[in-house]
Amino acid sequence: MKPRKPKRPAPSALRRHWSLASDVVFLNHGSFGACPKPVLELQTELRQKMEATPVQFLWRNYEALLGPARAAVAKFVGARPRDLVFTTNATAGVNAVVRSLKLRRGDALLTTNLDYNACRNVLVESARRAGAQVQLARVPFPLRRSDQILDAIMEAVTPQTRLAMIDHVSSHSALVFPIAEIVRALAARGIETLVDGAHAPGMLPLNLGKLRPTYYTGNLHKWVCAPKGAGFLWVREEKQSHIHPAVISHGHNTPRPGYTAFQDRFDWAGTFDPTAWFCAGAAIEWMGRLLSGGWSAVRENNHRLVVKARRLLCRRLDLEAPCPESMLGAMATLPLPERFQSRSRSGKIETEQLDLYDEFGIEVPLLRFGQPERRWFRISAQVYNTKQEYEYLAEAIDCVS
């Protein structure tokens, strides 16, 4: 007999600060983030100023608006402002670094099987052009210990490895990588590390001055809740002279007093809407005031909630958790129940994902990966989510045929 259709839970009190549709249970903060209303209101104000006085805003006052935003982001990630530039997203950060490398035939770029497809493509295309190769470290998933990640990466290293692109938090598998140990071990072998931190800022505490990879790129529009189009790239000082943005513009030959050449190159990529960058500091500040306890309370809240949600889903759907709780940040990936596993994909979006959205109003990503391929779903936990929403998800999955 088909289970009775569950009742949609009431939204949390904090949800009123977000513009999320009231008829959607939003369990996918991880894909594109969600920006709170006060930050969006600031962005609207800034856009009005930009349209009222375009030249004043985009040219004469540009640095005055960019500077405080950069300083706030740098402080938040434990960096010096001079080592940090804004990008529109982590994909742009990866492109800037990898496409700036002077690769030679025979060189190798290392990544893992759990990396993000868009970023892997940058390695593949750059390697192809140079006659270099891409090496794949095979991280097991499910896994029991974080040193299985470190071991898989180090086993894949060869004397040809020039750079390793390593996720701080992986996308489909939602694992927090032991990034400090990985950076240290690769540096000891003379290999540059590009950390893909797309999910890390706002989910995990960051201190780039201490971590000191060669390069680190992150998003602010995911877990910092800045408007979309806000990312950053941090580069070790001694490597900055070689790194160019994917889009070359005025800063290539036009220095500004008081700025590094690295900043000159990245601060302007042609006419665009920089208001997402200008709002990054406000997002950090607003989210940091939301819970007593500041940002560490936000991170702790989200981690605890995802742990609780994962336990609940495992119990309710009889699932086995694929990694220890200590490897979770604010997302978790679980296998879909066995009855879904042998179904093949029929279109761009999985049928059951459409059912969950159309019939139950649940936004949750369904994924396929691994060898042999298995089917998974990934949950996110942000301050506006509640335990009842994951209970509802469990009931809805039970109802999906």
Ligand SMILES: Cc1ncc(COP(=O)(O)O)c(C=O)c1O
């Ligand atoms: C690990 C990882 N890298 C890179 C990205 C790309 O982020 P963006 O599309 O904002 O550039 C994502 C997006 O989810 C990701 O999960």
